[in-house]
Amino acid sequence: xxxxxxxxxxxxxxxxxxxxxxxxxxxxxxxxxxxxxxxxxxxxxxxxxxxxxxxxxxxxxxxxxxxxxxxxxxxxxxxxxxxxxxxxxxxxxxxxxxxxxxxxxxxxxxxxxxxxxxxxxxxxxxxxxxxxxxxxxxxxxxxxxxxxxxxxxxxxxxxxxxxxxxxxxxxxxxxxxxxxxxxxxxxxxxxxx
Numbered sequence: 183x184x185x186x187x188x189x190x191x192x193x194x195x196x197x198x199x200x201x202x203x204x205x206x207x208x209x210x211x212x213x214x215x216x217x218x219x220x221x222x223x224x225x226x227x228x229x230x231x232x233x234x235x236x237x238x239x240x241x242x243x244x245x246x247x248x249x250x251x252x253x254x255x256x257x258x259x260x261x262x263x264x265x266x267x268x269x270x271x272x273x274x275x276x277x278x279x280x281x282x283x284x285x286x287x288x289x290x291x292x293x294x295x296x297x298x299x300x301x302x303x304x305x306x307x308x309x310x311x312x313x314x315x316x317x318x319x320x321x322x323x324x325x326x327x328x329x330x331x332x333x334x335x336x337x338x339x340x341x342x343x344x345x346x347x348x349x350x351x352x353x354x355x356x357x358x359x360x361x362x363x364x365x366x367x368x369x370x371x372x373x374x375x
Contacts, residue, residue: 208268208343208354209261214251214362215270215341217304220331221245223274228287239290240281243274244297244329248341248356251365270343272356275300277326294326301326303361304334338365 224243231237248270255266277297281287301308309325342358 206261206264206268207345207352208250208265208270209259210344210354211259212340212342212360213265214253214365215248215339215356216251216336216365216368217246217334217339218249218269218336219247220329220334221247226279228284229276231288231290234288236286238281238284238287239293240279240284240287241290242277242279244277245274246272246300246334246356246359248272248339248359250341251338270341270354270356272341272359277329291323297326297329298324300359301329303339303359304337306333336368338362338367340365 221244222242223245224241227241227243228238229241231239250265250268250270252266255263259265275297276293278290278293280289298308306327306329308327310322311325312320313323315321340360340362341356342360343354344357345352345354347353
């Protein structure tokens with residue numbers, strides 16, 4: 183038997199047929215949750231400007247997954263026990279950066295309101311600095327740090343869930359994140375996963 187034939191006859195992988203879980207669509211609403219994962223979906227992506235036709239911006243795009251808090255099971259809402267523990271993906275969070283002279287690429291610091299809000303929700307510190315505004319006047323701006331999973335992992339938040347249609351299917355995803363004032367960070371012994 184040749185080496186090639188022998189390699190083809192060896193076990194490569196296995197398959198086990200699992201029972202399919204019932205699909206459950208989390209209803210639209212606002213729910214307590216905890217940040218579960220952070221993924222840098224795209225770095226230095228050139229995106230079309232919404233406010234300046236013909237121009238572009240340079241952005242990083244973060245994607246966050248959230249786990250609906252167990253407290254939802256005790257709330258007086260329909261399917262609270264089903265909703266608790268569900269993992270939902272958030273809309274991409276754009277971080278507009280200085281384009282450093284790329285052709286037709288302009289800064290968009292005011293577009294960073296969503297990212298700034300996210301940093302506030304998770305208690306990530308931001309510094310301030312004074313810069314010139316183009317009219318020769320000085321103004322104070324926030325310096326936004328790079329986000330990393332350790333800065334948000336298991337931290338509490340309130341998530342606004344909306345439904346969206348894609349390929350004739352309806353999905354629930356997080357469109358807004360706010361502070362959960364009474365929420366506590368999950369410690370390792372609190373984690374159900």
